[in-house]
Amino acid sequence: MAQDDLLLDVSDLSVAFKTKKGMAAAVRGMSLRVARGESVAIVGESGSGKSVSSLALLGLLPKSAQITGSAKFDGEELVGMSQNDLRAIRGKRISMIFQDPMTAFNPVFTIGDQIAEAMEVHGTAEGDKALMEAANLLELVGVPEPGQRVNQYPHEFSGGMRQRAMIAMAIANKPDLLIADEPTTALDVTIQAQVMEVLSDIRKESGAAMILITHDLGVVAGSADRVQVMYGGRVFERGTTNDVFYDPLNPYTRGLLRSMPRVDAIGERLVPISGSPPSILNMPPGCAFGPRCDFRTDACVADAASLELVKPGHESRCHHTADLPAYEAVETLT
Amino acid sequence: MFIFALRRLFAAIPVFLVATFATFWGTSEVVDPTDNLATCQNCSQAAYDRIIELYELDKPVPARYASWLGDFATGDMGSATSQGERPVSEIFWERGRNTLLLALPAFGLLMILGTATGIYSALRQYSKGDYAITSISYLGLAMPTFFFGLLLQVVFAIWVPKYLGIKPFWSSGMHLESPLQFVRSVTLPVMTLMFVLLAGDSRFIRAAVLDIKSADYIRTARAKGVSERKVISKHLFRNAMIPAVTVWSLNASALLGGSIITETIFSWPGFGRLVIDALFAGDLDLTMAIVFAIIFLVIMFNLLADLLYGVLDPRIRYD
Numbered sequence: 112m113a114q115d116d117l118l119l120d121v122s123d124l125s126v127a128f129k130t131k132k133g134m135a136a137a138v139r140g141m142s143l144r145v146a147r148g149e150s151v152a153i154v155g156e157s158g159s160g161k162s163v164s165s166l167a168l169l170g171l172l173p174k175s176a177q178i179t180g181s182a183k184f185d186g187e188e189l190v191g192m193s194q195n196d197l198r199a200i201r202g203k204r205i206s207m208i209f210q211d212p213m214t215a216f217n218p219v220f221t222i223g224d225q226i227a228e229a230m231e232v233h234g235t236a237e238g239d240k241a242l243m244e245a246a247n248l249l250e251l252v253g254v255p256e257p258g259q260r261v262n263q264y265p266h267e268f269s270g271g272m273r274q275r276a277m278i279a280m281a282i283a284n285k286p287d288l289l290i291a292d293e294p295t296t297a298l299d300v301t302i303q304a305q306v307m308e309v310l311s312d313i314r315k316e317s318g319a320a321m322i323l324i325t326h327d328l329g330v331v332a333g334s335a336d337r338v339q340v341m342y343g344g345r346v347f348e349r350g351t352t353n354d355v356f357y358d359p360l361n362p363y364t365r366g367l368l369r370s371m372p373r374v375d376a377i378g379e380r381l382v383p384i385s386g387s388p389p390s391i392l393n394m395p396p397g398c399a400f401g402p403r404c405d406f407r408t409d410a411c412v413a414d415a416a417s418l419e420l421v422k423p424g425h426e427s428r429c430h431h432t433a434d435l436p437a438y439e440a441v442e443t444l445t
Numbered sequence: 446m447f448i449f450a451l452r453r454l455f456a457a458i459p460v461f462l463v464a465t466f467a468t469f470w471g472t473s474e475v476v477d478p479t480d481n482l483a484t485c486q487n488c489s490q491a492a493y494d495r496i497i498e499l500y501e502l503d504k505p506v507p508a509r510y511a512s513w514l515g516d517f518a519t520g521d522m523g524s525a526t527s528q529g530e531r532p533v534s535e536i537f538w539e540r541g542r543n544t545l546l547l548a549l550p551a552f553g554l555l556m557i558l559g560t561a562t563g564i565y566s567a568l569r570q571y572s573k574g575d576y577a578i579t580s581i582s583y584l585g586l587a588m589p590t591f592f593f594g595l596l597l598q599v600v601f602a603i604w605v606p607k608y609l610g611i612k613p614f615w616s617s618g619m620h621l622e623s624p625l626q627f628v629r630s631v632t633l634p635v636m637t638l639m640f641v642l643l644a645g646d647s648r649f650i651r652a653a654v655l656d657i658k659s660a661d662y663i664r665t666a667r668a669k670g671v672s673e674r675k676v677i678s679k680h681l682f683r684n685a686m687i688p689a690v691t692v693w694s695l696n697a698s699a700l701l702g703g704s705i706i707t708e709t710i711f712s713w714p715g716f717g718r719l720v721i722d723a724l725f726a727g728d729l730d731l732t733m734a735i736v737f738a739i740i741f742l743v744i745m746f747n748l749l750a751d752l753l754y755g756v757l758d759p760r761i762r763y764d
Contacts, residue, residue: 215661
């Protein structure tokens with residue numbers, strides 16, 4: 112990608128939390144590049160650091176978090192930026208869509224008020240005009256009868272409608288970057304598809320870039336240009352969505368894909384990854400995935416591999432990239 | 446909302462009847478108005494008969510209760526035998542006003558200080574300020590009212606005059622000659638009344654705000670770019686008001702019913718002392734009037750709190 116197309120350039124980002132049991136390293140040297148208008152998915156299990164890294168960008172982590180590294184947004188360094196300056200970016204140039212629409216709206220204010228507030232805070236629109244604009248936004252994301260809905264409270268909305276309202280709120284100031292943190296996890300499967308469609312329509316129209324944080328590979332397949340897979344606070348694999356899905360180079364990514372339902376394998380058992388993700392307080396030595404990996408050797412315990420470019424635009428973090436068996440591409444349920 | 450209020454008031458009638466009957470029955474069983482005559486040498490049989498007739502002691506308790514209820518419903522609260530046959534209504538309003546003089550300042554301060562310390566403690570959790578407020582709260586919860594009242598008296602009526610040569614507050618009695626005297630006489634009883642309640646309020650609101658401050662919608666507000674001040678004064682505060690109303694309604698009925706201990710320690714002629722005096726003197730009409738007042742206050746403040754929930758929390762609507 113050309114340098115002036117680069118919207119977000121995160122390099123060597125680390126986040127650690129001070130706890131009673133010592134420092135907990137949630138994100139360890141993460142990098143991420145997002146071009147204007149591009150959609151990048153961050154995939155990983157719970158505790159892989161995917162949410163924490165995005166909250167760190169916006170300075171939304173509690174004070175106990177120690178953030179190091181660099182995150183340049185449109186040339187401006189976000190790490191270490193004052194809360195005042197960050198506030199001008201939040202909701203205006205970078206917006207977040209949160210996981211659980213049930214709890215992400217304030218129960219005592221109307222949906223319209225809360226969308227209007229996003230505009231008023233940044234001086235985009237005021238008072239009645241902001242409320243009118245809120246109704247327009249609700250219409251845009253497919254909420255029926257927006258004129259009435261705008262005066263309703265969150266509890267009067269269904270889950271799917273609330274997530275649409277959340278998207279409306281996120282795009283109120285026409286941001287350059289949307290961060291969607293598990294936007295469909297709390298929704299029914301049928302509603303998930305609708306919400307993802309709304310997101311993709313909105314992006315087509317506004318040209319906003321998106322970071323899609325999810326553990327659901329099915330959601331990724333339909334909506335991301337590039338994917339980066341995270342595990343134990345590190346990037347394990349990164350490439351175009353096609354490359355990662357059809358030619359995964361990392362044992363962890365392969366494990367993830369094998370554990371997904373497939374249309375061409377109905378009746379066969381799914382293969383789970385054995386074991387569970389490591390605690391961020393007690394990372395295994397060397398490769399974080401080592402204890403769960405079929406290809407583990409002494410080298411994996413001795414030290415962690417670095418993220419290396421294996422093919423053009425396709426990186427992987429593994430000592431055994433060269434000697435992994437060929438991967439049989441499969442159709443996944445999307 | 447009006448229909449809801451009306452329905453709640455009607456629902457309060459059985460509560461009122463059961464509570465007043467229970468009190469009437471209990472008091473009648475314990476108190477015998479003829480007791481005083483047993484030791485009286487000069488009293489005649491006629492005096493005895495007069496008391497029997499006055500209190501309808503020849504009739505069963507339910508009949509006596511019905512007779513009291515009939516009088517009460519027509520606005521006749523009877524007369525207080527222990528207070529020289531003064532009409533109960535007269536004593537009732539006089540003592541009620543005195544209790545209000547303590548209860549209102551205490552309630553106002555409670556609302557402000559309870560909310561302020563609770564919110565401060567929660568926002569600065571585990572800071573020195575939070576530890577200080579928490580420690581004082583536990584002290585307030587652990588210390589009996591009578592002890593705290595006496596402590597204030599010792600400090601402000603004995604030690605301060607002795608060592609500093611001034612007496613800033615009255616430690617006993619009600620002084621209403623001037624606003625200054627009023628303030629001097631209510632300060633110590635108000636502090637005593639407030640201390641225990643404030644400790645509870647502060648802890649309760651702290652816990653509520655701790656929940657709210659880590660709520661998802663607070664993070665959403667921050668992610669929108671809302672300033673920290675507005676996140677607290679708008680998003681957090683409006684939600685904190687809901688649990689605050691709960692404690693305030695409990696405080697209000699507790700304070701307005703009068704405090705037996707505080708009023709006794711500070712010789713304050715309010716409701717609390719009246720009810721004890723009336724009970725000890727076996728003054729049935731007076732006891733019943735005060736019991737009615739307390740039931741009425743509890744029911745009204747519960748209703749008021751429920752109506753306020755409806756205003757503050759859109760998830761609660763009464764149609």
